Amino acid sequence: MDKRQTMLNDFDHLQDQASDILTQLAALKVQVTTLSEENAELTVENQHLRELLGEDNGSDEAKRLSKSLQNLERLYEAGFHVCREFYGQRREEHDSCAFCLELIYGERERASKAS
Known part of the structure; x- marks a missing residue:
């Protein structure tokens, strides 16, 4: 019991x-x-x-960038790669990526140099 x-x-x-x-x-x-x-x-x-x-x-940058490039810029600023080589991967400690920056700002730089 x-x-x-x-x-x-x-x-x-x-x-x-x-x-x-x-x-x-x-x-x-x-x-x-x-x-x-x-x-x-x-x-x-x-x-x-x-x-x-x-x-x-x-902001001149925002006006010069197309909507699609602005979206890529937002993703990049949120800490993600937008370049073809590393697309979607997190950037470690938000380090800069030359490929991503070229993709986002490259066309604008070439256009300003041509003017």
């Missing part, structure tokens, strides 16, 4: 622990959802602020 009581006590203890874990998981899910929503809002706000800064500064 003693072993049976010990087993029942162990099961009760295990059930309590499982219940506590479920409660913690539910709280964690709420926190993750809140942080994800906040992150999405901040991302949109950040993009709007970047657009405003680009307009206010009258």
Whole structure:
């Protein structure tokens, strides 16, 4: 009878622990959802602020680059290679890549030298 009581006590203890874990998981899910929503809002706000800064500064680079090159520039600034050799790979510590820079700014440089 003693072993049976010990087993029942162990099961009760295990059930309590499982219940506590479920409660913690539910709280964690709420926190993750809140942080994800906040992150999405901040991302949109950040993009709007970047657009405003680009307009206010009258950035010649942004005006000279086509939309596709501007997209590549954004990817490059986010830390990814856009060159053919390493496309999609993360740049280590945001190091410069001559291939990427040539791809993004090369045409503009050649056009300005020709003028």
